[in-house]
Amino acid sequence: MSSAASFRTENDLLGALEVPAQAYYGIQTLRAVNNFRLSGVPISHYPKLVVGLAMVKQAAADANRELGHLSEAKHAAISEACARLIRGDFHEEFVVDMIQGGAGTSTNMNANEVIANIALEAMGHQKGEYQYLHPNDDVNMAQSTNDAYPTAIRLGLLLGHDALLASLDSLIQAFAAKGEEFNHVLKMGRTQLQDAVPMTLGQEFRAFATTMGEDLARLKTLAPELLTEVNLGGTAIGTGINADPRYQALAVQRLALISGQPLVPAADLIEATSDMGAFVLFSGMLKRTAVKLSKICNDLRLLQRAMDMLREHCIVGITANEARCRELVEHSIGLVTALNPYIGYKNATRIARIALESGRGVLELVREEGLLDEAMLADILRPENMIAPRLVPLKA
Structure with missing residues (x-):
């Protein structure tokens, strides 16, 4: 711990950084937080991704334990950490920005470090004491960002x-x-x-x-x-380097069982x-x-x-003002399209122009000029005759 007791010192190839003492993430995550201040939206905003990462890490640990590459104690601690993440615990520790360089490396390391530090506490150690359980060597065993991240x-x-x-x-x-409810309500399309x-x-x-x-x-x-x-x-590029030849089949089998998804x-x-x-x-x-x-x-x-x-x-709660819809139909210039087969194109365009210029209704003008009688108008304006193809009587 540093002298301030509110930070712990962690090291990587670039040097040392002071990580908040209470944080379950580590130095790689902190570097990503400092380097990628882009969207302001952390990956914790996507809980299904966090759960997916935890399931991948659990499946990998199960396969590595079965193959004899991971000790029983480390496997148990990693499993408990992954289970807690799957239940929804510690999601606030996933702090890297959703937009980042490195094809997801920072997200993968964020998961590795959080799981490692939860596991370390379960084993009776302090956060950051990676000599007992390491984010890369143990949590990320037989994995690469390039297979763990897209799978998650x-x-x-x-x-x-x-x-x-x-x-x-x-x-x-x-x-x-x-x-169904509005089947009878006429309106203008x-x-x-x-x-x-x-x-x-x-x-x-x-x-x-x-x-x-x-x-x-x-x-x-x-x-x-x-x-x-x-x-x-596939690890880094799909060749499976650094993974046991038996690892792929076991890991995917375990992941399908853990997630309940038909993964192959x-x-x-x-x-x-x-x-x-x-x-x-x-x-x-x-x-x-x-x-x-x-x-x-x-x-x-x-x-x-x-x-x-x-x-x-x-x-669900929407209602229809049937009278208003009907009024809009009868006063719309678009109504002239429905009358066109009965009064002819020349009359229809003339009526439309007068209606547009005067603000008067199409039906009012048709009635005024006696182009159609009331019985014919009523028949034309019946909803079932206006909303589907109809055989129009030949004009004399």
Whole structure:
């Protein structure tokens, strides 16, 4: 400890640093905190990633213990530390910035150091006494950032996937319910922010349900297809250097059991270590869903609680002012499109121009000029005749 007793001194190849005495992270994490002040968002903001890291470290420790490379005492202490992280303890100790150099090395070292120091305390030692249990030699045994980190990211995504699907499904059901409730409510459809032709609110909400349903179906199949093949055991570049030949199969088997996810070892570890295509495809699917949600409710961009909030605070409780919707239909210039087959294009464009210039309603002008009788108008304006294809009688 330093003389101030509020810090401990740790060393690495670059020298010594004073680490806060109560911190469970160590010198490598502290260097990353000092070097990467970019987003201001620490990785503790992503608890599923922290849990994924702890599960990877637990699986690695289990495999190394079974192969005889890790002592029983160290394995027990590492296991207890990982279990506590999986339960949600010590997440505040993951302090490195989410955006960092080194392809995740700082995140991996943050996990190694926190696990090591929790384990050291369980063994009766002080934080930083790495001669008894080392972040690299023991916690990171047979691993590299390049296989541990992407495996943890895949696992974190899988752990959060069910909640995403459930949230999206609830939103779809809410849209569908409103589609039935509003099936009879006539309104003006719009294109390019302009009134176009009539439709019902029910049709609009059913379309919302359909478009999000397409994404739900794709997300259900995409994540298992893209994220379950892991490169754990490939170490630095996929060759498996510094790992027991039996390690990969054991570690992935243990990780699948610990996480409850159907993880399988990558067939080609070198390819799997360098190829980030699965993340690109999955990210693209999430972006597609976000763009659709944005179209539905304008500025909606992210999926943390947004779909639940939209459903709870807007969709489920939304009501329709049927009379106002009908009034807007009858006074919209766009209504002339529905009348065009009956009064002809020339009359339709003339009526539209007069309505635009005078502010008078299309129906009012049609009635005034006697272009259609009331019975015909009533028939045309029936919702079921305005929202779907219809055979129009030939004009004389």
